Amino acid sequence: MSLLTKGIGAAKKVKHHFQDEIKRRTPVYISPVRRIERVKTSERICAMTFDDGPCRLPASPGGDRPLTLSLIDTLEKHGAKGTFDVVGDTSTNYPDVAGKHGSASWGGEKYDHYPDINKDSDGGAANCPELIERILSGGHEITSHTYAHILYGWKPLVYGRRKFLGDIELVLSDLEKLHSLMLSKYNYEIKLSRPPHYVDRISNHLTSYDAYACMGYQYMAASFDGAGWLPLSSYQAEVEATWKPMERALDIDPDFFCGQIIFQKDGYNMARRTPIADGLEKQLELLDRYGYRVVTVSDLLKQSPFADCANGDPAYPYAKKLLETGFCPAFRDNTIRVEKPVTRGELAMIMFGTQAANDRISIIKSGEKSHFRDISTSHPYYAAIKLAIKANCFTVDRVFRPDVPITSKEFIFFCGSMFAKSPKNIPYSLSRVDVLKILADYI
Ligand SMILES: [Zn+2]
Structure with missing residues (x-):
């Protein structure tokens, strides 16, 4: 194991520790918006969510067609349905410069840019209608990862220098923009959303839950990390990180993924590679072998709405x-x-x-x-x-x-x-x- 891999492994542990700690300390209230991480079911069904797309840039390394289309091909080869957690357009997130390659600010110091900084026009629902049409015609789901992927509120730990919306009216108008784009252009109603980088606090005691309650959305979280976002020592190591943990989990418990939502990326990782392009095939082969059906998150919720x-x-x-x-x-x-x-x-x-x-x-x-x-x-x-x-x-x-x-x-x-x-x-x-x-x- 290289030093870099070790370092990232430790960083991941710290991140998970913080998330567990926050979870433990947060009192739980009845809410019109439910944070959906996984649902209770004994059936072998699960869902996969792909964040930050659609992406017209090809898989890296070695791709020759839009990443989103490669992912759809692989899903459909296995009869799987994906949930594409799309953005609208990040081209207004300027002035901005790229941060350090391989760091959390790789795609911009002040904002995020998808699929990459200065290449905003090759991503987002507003810029890639052909990809949105393809997602919908394949019966996959589209969810809202916000229009411009700007943080809802200030996040001092990792994103302290990032611009953020900081006001619920601004969050609502951003969400409304993607919602109405999908409704007016495709007659498609979005029902689920995931905040950029899971930052929930907006300001003034108001959070993403308040925004989603107004939009009539449910909060789409995930219960298993598909690991496509992390840069490792080599592309091969990154691809392995997408499916090896799944293989181990299924080996120990064949029902491990029942009702789970797997987090994936429809875009580059911090090292501008897309291990998901090769990893997805391996993941779906594994799930097939154990008799899983991969359905959209909305279908998963229809089967079983609660945890x-x-x-x-x-x-x-x-x-x-x-x-x-x-x-x-x-x-x-x-x-x-x-x-x-x-x-x-x-x-x-x-x-x-x-x-x-x-x-x-x-x-x-x-x-x-x-x-x-x-x-x-x-x-x-x-x-x-x-x-x-x-x-x-x-x-x-x-x-x-x-x-x-x-x-x-x-x-x-x-x-x-x-x-x-x-x-x-x-x-x-x-x-x-x-x-x-x-x-x-x-x-
Ligand atoms: Zn994102």
Whole structure:
């Protein structure tokens, strides 16, 4: 193992450690936007997402046709469907200069440029209609990786010198630009999005989740790194890094990839090579050998929408019905968590969270004062609680107690106001399945 490989391996470990640490410390709330990393299923199905394309430049080294087309050929050879997480156009991200080759700023010091700096016109949905048409005609999915791939907010650790949007209105207008391009030109409605470099914080307590709630999107994350973005000591080593870990994982557990989303790149890595062009064939051969179907992320979600609750689980039909009717039965990490009782704040959010998305932004922007002594206006449930109280679903004064489990008496009152009917003979302490079942029956 070379020093460079060792160094990158260590950097990767640190990165994963930080991500796990952030995950552990972040409290989880009910949310209209679910971060989808993987879903619960015992079927051998999985999805592959390809970021930063479409890319008209050829595979490197050795390619002679647009990278996106080579990837589509390989996918289709195996009957696989890809999810192309495209950008719109990065050509307005100037003035800018290339950073150090092989570093995170390889494609620009102030911004990202795809497929490369000063070659923006060879990438992006706005510049490559022929590639977008080909993706769609093959039945693959298109998701939004934003129009200009500008960071939503400041990210001091790796991207401290990068320009960022820093305001939710700017984030929304960027997302809207790609959304309306796809809708007006291709009659295609985007449903999922992934923020540039997974930077979520925008400003003022608002995050990518707030932006996606307004857009009606779900947050498309991934659970397995296809490794195509990392530069290694040689092209061969990079290609191996795309499939060897998959081979090892499947060798240990043939069901390892059930419900997983694999992260890939439709573009250059930091060393301006595209190991995915050769690695994808090997990855798909492996998945074929173990009987996997590679489907789009939307199809994966149709099969099984949640991370911890699937067909056959007691809460599943109720959570699914609530979700399909536009309510939010799931936590931000896409779990249902049947073992936890439903709290007062969660009940307000399940029923009013989708509706409250725009209110939440205007409440925070207006600087209004909280009506409650125990919740600030930036609390993820504040706007939903306000709507629930307006609908007379709770009787409260200045203290709301969002984290206290709902009592059967409070739930009967809530249903009476919300549905003009109330459940009878319900248990004194309500389980989450009880609550979801009654709500699903009443909607
Ligand atoms: Zn990206």
